[in-house]
Amino acid sequence: QVQLQESGPGLVKPSQTLSLTCTVSGGSISSSAYYWNWIRQHPGKGLEWIGYIYYGGSTYYNPSLKSRVAISLDTSKNQFSLKLSSVTAADTAIYYCARICSSTSCYRWAIDYWGQGTLVTVSS
Amino acid sequence: QSVVTQPPSVSAAPGQKVTISCSGSSSNIGNNYVSWYQHFPGTAPKLLIYENEKRPSGIPDRFSGSKSGTSATLGITGLQTGDEADYFCATWDSSHKVFGGGTKLTVL
Numbered sequence: 001q002v003q004l005q006e007s008g009p010g011l012v013k014p015s016q017t018l019s020l021t022c023t024v025s026g027g028s029i030s031s032s033a034y035y036w037n038w039i040r041q042h043p044g045k046g047l048e049w050i051g052y053i054y055y056g057g058s059t060y061y062n063p064s065l066k067s068r069v070a071i072s073l074d075t076s077k078n079q080f081s082l083k084l085s086s087v088t089a090a091d092t093a094i095y096y097c098a099r100i101c102s103s104t105s106c107y108r109w110a111i112d113y114w115g116q117g118t119l120v121t122v123s124s
Numbered sequence: 125q126s127v128v129t130q131p132p133s134v135s136a137a138p139g140q141k142v143t144i145s146c147s148g149s150s151s152n153i154g155n156n157y158v159s160w161y162q163h164f165p166g167t168a169p170k171l172l173i174y175e176n177e178k179r180p181s182g183i184p185d186r187f188s189g190s191k192s193g194t195s196a197t198l199g200i201t202g203l204q205t206g207d208e209a210d211y212f213c214a215t216w217d218s219s220h221k222v223f224g225g226g227t228k229l230t231v232l
Contacts, residue, residue, distance in 0.1 A: 037221070046126055047212060049221035062220055096168070100221075110159035110174035111214065117168065 002026040004097050004115040012091075012122050018084040022097030022115060029078045030055050033103035037111065038071060038082045040093040048093075052100065053080055087122045094119050127217060128152055130224035137232050140203050144227045146196040146213035156216040158196040160189055163210040163226070172211075173198060205231050 008020035022036070029036065038050040051061035053071040061069045070083045084091060099113040106112060128148040136142040146158060160173040171180050173189035176196060188199040196213055208231045213224040 039221075039223075046225040047214075047223040049223065052221075060219055107159075107171060107174040107178075107180050109157050109216070110171050111161070111169070112171055112174075112180070114168035117166075 002099065002113045004099065004113055006095060006097050006115045006118040008118065008120070010119060010121060012087055012120060013124050014088055014122055015086055018082070018087050018091060018120055018122070020082045020095055020097075020118065020120070022080050022082075024078045024080070024099075029073065029080060030075050032056075033101055033106065035100040035102065036071075036073070036080045037098045037100055039096045039098055039111075041096070041117070042090075042093045050082065050084075050095075089122050092120065092122045126223060126225045128213060128215060128222050128224045130211075130213060130227045132225070133228045133230065135230040135232055136203050138203050138205060141199065141201045142203060142229065143200075144198045144211050144213075144229070146198070146215075146224045148194050148196075148215065148217075148222075150194060152194075152215050152217035152222055153191065153196055154194040158189070158191055158213055158215045160187075160196075160198045160211065160213050162207075163212065165210070169212075200229070203231050207231055 003025045005023045012018045035052040037052040041047050053059045068085045073080045094117040096117045097115045098111045157175045161169040163169040172187050176191040177189045186201045190197050210226050212226040
């Protein structure tokens with residue numbers, strides 16, 4: 001059974017960089033079938049897709065966040081990470097890591113596995 | 125403001141049927157698959173429908189999905205109190221993922 005687990009500081013100061021890691025168990029992060037995503041939910045609001053990284057290291061980011069976001073892959077640890085720079089209170093949200101499968105042997109193009117989410121608060 | 129819109133809330137009585145709409149445009153729903161998720165606050169969202177109308181293993185046939193043009197619909201029949209949750213749709217738009225704003229289902 002694939003499991004994703006977010007980890008990182010729950011409190012970040014304004015103007016600093018938010019850093020989160022997602023540890024994947026039960027499956028390889030190196031498979032060409034998967035896109036590894038970060039998604040967030042502001043308090044009381046809908047979901048916002050932040051971006052994804054593909055197994056070869058290719059990334060694609062939400063245009064509204066692109067200038068501040070970096071997603072990376074650590075295949076040796078089966079992890080992928082998010083860095084969001086110059087944060088403000090508007091970046092306070094629950095952050096989820098998630099998997100999208102592109103293969104016809106899975107639930108194609110849907111988010112089939114999610115982490116539990118981690119609340120990150122931006123405050124001084 | 126999401127480019128894909130859902131009603132903020134819907135409600136129905138136990139045993140009844142409810143539908144939740146997801147409206148977009150040709151750049152997203154019109155030319156991409158739609159998926160649907162059930163979300164209980166504080167937990168990981170759960171995939172209910174993928175590729176517009178397909179159900180993952182273990183999802184009861186009380187849940188159904190359809191798509192027509194630039195809109196998609198989630199249907200839930202035989203409502204149960206345990207279905208009370210947030211539901212949201214997702215699709216692609218210019219190579220990035222977009223979500224509907226979410227719909228809160230109340231089972232009266």
